[in-house]
Amino acid sequence: MKRTRSVNAIGNVGGPYLSERAWGTVREDYSSHGTAWESFPHDHARSRAYRWNEDGLAGICDRHQLICFAVALWNGHDRILKERVFGLTGNEGNHGEDVKESYFYLDSTPTHSYMKYLYKYPQAAFPYRRLVEENRRRGRHDPEFELMDSGVFDENRYFDVFVEYAKATPEDLCIRIQVVNRGPEQAELTLLPTLWYRNTWSWGSDIRRPRLRQGEPMNQMSVIETQHEYYGLRRLLCDGEPTLLFTENDTNSRRLYSDPEGVRYVKDSFHDYVVQGQKDAVNPDHVVTKAAAQYVLTLAPGDTKTFKLRFTNGEESSGFATQDFDAVFTTRVSRRRTSSMTALRRAICRKMRAECSGKPLLDCSGANSFITMRSIDGSRAIRACRSRRVSVSMAATRTGRTSITPMSSRCRTSGSTPGMPHGISPFTASRLRSSTRHLPRISSS
Numbered sequence: 001m002k003r004t005r006s007v008n009a010i011g012n013v014g015g016p017y018l019s020e021r022a023w024g025t026v027r028e029d030y031s032s033h034g035t036a037w038e039s040f041p042h043d044h045a046r047s048r049a050y051r052w053n054e055d056g057l058a059g060i061c062d063r064h065q066l067i068c069f070a071v072a073l074w075n076g077h078d079r080i081l082k083e084r085v086f087g088l089t090g091n092e093g094n095h096g097e098d099v100k101e102s103y104f105y106l107d108s109t110p111t112h113s114y115m116k117y118l119y120k121y122p123q124a125a126f127p128y129r130r131l132v133e134e135n136r137r138r139g140r141h142d143p144e145f146e147l148m149d150s151g152v153f154d155e156n157r158y159f160d161v162f163v164e165y166a167k168a169t170p171e172d173l174c175i176r177i178q179v180v181n182r183g184p185e186q187a188e189l190t191l192l193p194t195l196w197y198r199n200t201w202s203w204g205s206d207i208r209r210p211r212l213r214q215g216e217p218m219n220q221m222s223v224i225e226t227q228h229e230y231y232g233l234r235r236l237l238c239d240g241e242p243t244l245l246f247t248e249n250d251t252n253s254r255r256l257y258s259d260p261e262g263v264r265y266v267k268d269s270f271h272d273y274v275v276q277g278q279k280d281a282v283n284p285d286h287v288v289t290k291a292a293a294q295y296v297l298t299l300a301p302g303d304t305k306t307f308k309l310r311f312t313n314g315e316e317s318s319g320f321a322t323q324d325f326d327a328v329f330t331t332r333v334s335r336r337r338t339s340s341m342t343a344l345r346r347a348i349c350r351k352m353r354a355e356c357s358g359k360p361l362l363d364c365s366g367a368n369s370f371i372t373m374r375s376i377d378g379s380r381a382i383r384a385c386r387s388r389r390v391s392v393s394m395a396a397t398r399t400g401r402t403s404i405t406p407m408s409s410r411c412r413t414s415g416s417t418p419g420m421p422h423g424i425s426p427f428t429a430s431r432l433r434s435s436t437r438h439l440p441r442i443s444s445s
Contacts, residue, residue, distance in 0.1 A: 015108075015112035015115070016058075016059065016060055016105070016108065016115060016117075017060070017061050017063070017065060018053075018054055018055060018056050018059030018060060018061045018065070018068055018070060019053050019054065019055040019059075020055060020084070020085050020099070021055050021085055021087065021099070022045070022050050022052075022053050022054060022055040022084075023040050023041065023042055023044065023045035023048075023055070023084075024036055024037045024040050024041060024042065025040070027052045027053060028040050028050055028051065028052060028053075037089035037090055037091060037092075038089075038091075041089070042087075042128075044256060045083075046080060046081065046083060046267065046268040046271055047251065047252035047255050047256055047266065047267055047268045048252070048256060048267070049199040049202060049249055049250055049251045049267055050198065050199065051199065051202075051203055053065060053198070054068045054196075054198050055070075055084045055085075056068065056069075056070025056071070056072075056083060056084055056194070057070050057071050057072070057073070057082070057083065057084065057085070057103075057119055057161075057163075058070060058071050058117040058119065058161075058163035060112075060115070060165060061198075062231070064230075065198055066197060066198055066200070066210070066228070066230070067195070067197060067226070067228070067231065068195070068196050068197070068198060069175075069193070069194065069195050069236075069311065070083070070194055071119075071161070071163060071177065071191065071192065071194065072191075072192040072193075072194050072270065072292065073119075073121050073159075073189065073190065073191060073192070074189070074190040074192075074274050074275060075121060075122065075123050075124075075125075075187070075188070075189055075190075076188050076189075076190070077123070077125040078125050078126050078275070079125065079128075079275070080128075080271060080275065081192075081268075081270060081271040081274055081275055082121065082126065083271075085099050085101045085103065086099070086100055086101060086126070086128060086131070087099035087100050087101070088100060088131065088132060088135055092132050092135060092136055093135050093136075093144070094135050094136070094138040094139060094140060094142060094144060095140070095144055098135075098144060100131045100146065101119075101147060102119075102120040102147055102148070102153075103117070103118060103119045103120065104117070104118045105117055106118055107336060109332070109335075109336055109339065112165070112167075113166065113167045113332055113335075114164075114165065114166050114167075114329075114332035114333060114335075114336050115164065115165040116162065116163070116164045116165075117162070117163045117164075118160060118161070118162050118163075119160075119161045119163070120153070120158050120159070120161075121158060121159045121161055121189075122147075122152035122153060122157065122158045123152075123157045123159065123183055123187045124152045124157060126152070127147070127150045127152060130150055131145065131147065131150065155183065155184055156182040156183055156184070157182075157183040157184070157185075157187075158182055158183065159179055159180065159181060159182065159187070159189055159299075160178075160179070160180040161177065161178075161179050161191075162176075162177065162179075162180075163176075163177050164177075164178075164329060166329045166331075166332040166333075167328075168328045171312065171313045171314070172310070172311075172312045172313070172314065173310065173311040173312065174308075174309075174310055174328045174329065175193070175308070175309040175310065175311065176306065176307070176308055176309075177191065177193065177307040177308075177309070178304055178305070178306050178307075179191065179297065179304065179305050179306075179307075180299075180302075180303070180304045181299035181300065181301055181302060181303050181304075182302075183301060184301050185301060186298060186299065186300050186301065187298070187299055188296070188297070188298050188299075189296075189297055189299065190274055190294065190295070190296050190297075191294075191295040191296075191297065191307065192245070192270060192274070192292040192293065192294055192295075193236075193292060193293050193295075193307070193309055194270070194290065194291070194292040195212065195224055195226075195236050195290075195291050195292070195311075196212075196249050196289060196290035196291070197210045197212070197249060197289045197290070198249070199249050199250065199289070202250065202251075208229075209289060210226065210228050210229075210289060211226060211227070211287055211288070211289065212224055212225070212226045212246070212287075212288055212289060212290070213225050213226070213286055213287045213288075214244055214246070214286040214291075215235060217241060218237075220239070220240065220241050221237045221239055221240075221241065222237075222238040222240075222241050222242055222243075222244050222293060223235055223236070223237055223238070224236040224238070224244060224291045224293070231313075232313060233313055233315070234311065234312070234313055235311070235312055235313075235314075236291075236293075236309060236310070236311050237309060237310040237311075237312065238293040238309050239307065239308040239309065240295070240307070242293040242294050242295050243293070243294040244286070244291060244292070244293055244294070245269075245270055245273060245282045245291065245292045245293075245294055246265075246283040246285070246286045246287070246288040246290070246291050247265045247266065247267070247269035247281075247283055247288055247290050247291075248263065248265045248266060248267070248269075248283070248288050248289050249267055249289045249290045250263050250265075250266050250267060250289075251266065251267065252266035252267060252268050254266075255268070265281075265282065265283040265288065267290070269281045269282050269283075270282070270290075270292055274294070293309070295307055308325060310325070
């Protein structure tokens with residue numbers, strides 16, 4: 001990390017710094033009385049250019065937040081293109097500000113060499129109005145009305161959208177998007193992996209406008225190119241030759257302020273193109289500040305579709321060859337697993353040392369004992385623990401429970417904590433059990 005601070009590496013210094021929500025924040029508040037919630041509502045977010053930061057689903061950007069990437073979705077029923085999370089402002093929610101979505105940050109390394117995100121997207125129309133009206137109707141002492149309560153997830157009628165990032169090098173970012181139909185019927189989805197520049201040219205300090213353009217197709221890949229004076233040449237390679245869409249990251253003053261002379265190609269042009277069916281909404285010149293690859297898919301119940309992209313500075317790229325692209329994810333996940341297990345081992349050992357302090361039966365000064373952790377599939381991972389007289393076996397059952405029993409004949413069990421070496425408190429026992437409840441699977445090799 002220290003080494004990369006001195007280079008212009010968008011991959012290594014970049015990460016999940018893109019906000020989940022930039023609308024309704026004080027950062028973008030230009031109201032006379034500080035009413036950020038009302039002056040920049042969610043309904044304006046798709047049409048109004050941000051100045052200080054951007055937002056998006058599973059979004060990433062460089063450390064200066066100049067180049068941004070995120071995914072946009074449309075299920076064929078929503079009234080707007082899903083580009084960012086939805087939530088309630090402080091005056092709308094019965095318990096204040098609250099996001100009303102279902103998404104999970106599943107994994108990430110400290111350097112963001114590997115990241116994984118999950119968004120659960122309903123197949124029915126997203127209940128924007130109902131979420132606002134129902135929560136506004138409820139009082140402070142009533143429970144919140146959540147997305148799950150609206151019924152849009154009934155019968156598992158939703159898509160799981162997994163987004164993974166893995167860095168082959170600091171300048172070469174592999175992107176894998178998997179869409180799963182969890183519902184009982186066939187369903188359609190439009191997926192728009194989107195690349196854009198934060199608007200830095202509309203505020204007077206720097207009128208230079210960076211550019212994205214359509215590159216030459218290669219090896220069944222559509223290509224979006226950009227030449228930035230700070231980052232140089234970058235290319236987004238899109239597997240499967242999807243249709244490329246182009247527009248500007250500028251405010252739609254025609255929609256927001258009834259300005260007849262407002263620019264034509266604007267921030268929400270992809271919404272007009274996909275949702276409203278206006279085919280002339282996108283820029284035919286293909287030289288812009290916002291671009292996306294359009295994938296339209298139909299999935300049978302339980303089906304999964306995978307999409308591969310690559311954001312790189314290389315003029316020559318191996319693209320999406322299995323032995324190269326998939327190997328990047330395999331390597332990163334393997335290293336992440338090793339790192340997680342090492343961190344877990346250290347945490348357990350630190351806790352045991354603290355509990356063993358001053359107890360002669362649990363001398364932690366030795367280096368001959370070990371902890372054996374059994375994963376759900378029965379394989380074992382041996383992790384050294386600096387305790388001469390304590391050895392603990394943790395066997396995780398398929399129900400998720402963990403039994404912890406002494407392996408050393410010199411260890412006595414505590415009556416208050418069955419199966420634990422004498423001197424380990426019930427608190428530590430519960431922490432040890434919970435720490436191994438979700439251990440990653442470890443291959444027998």
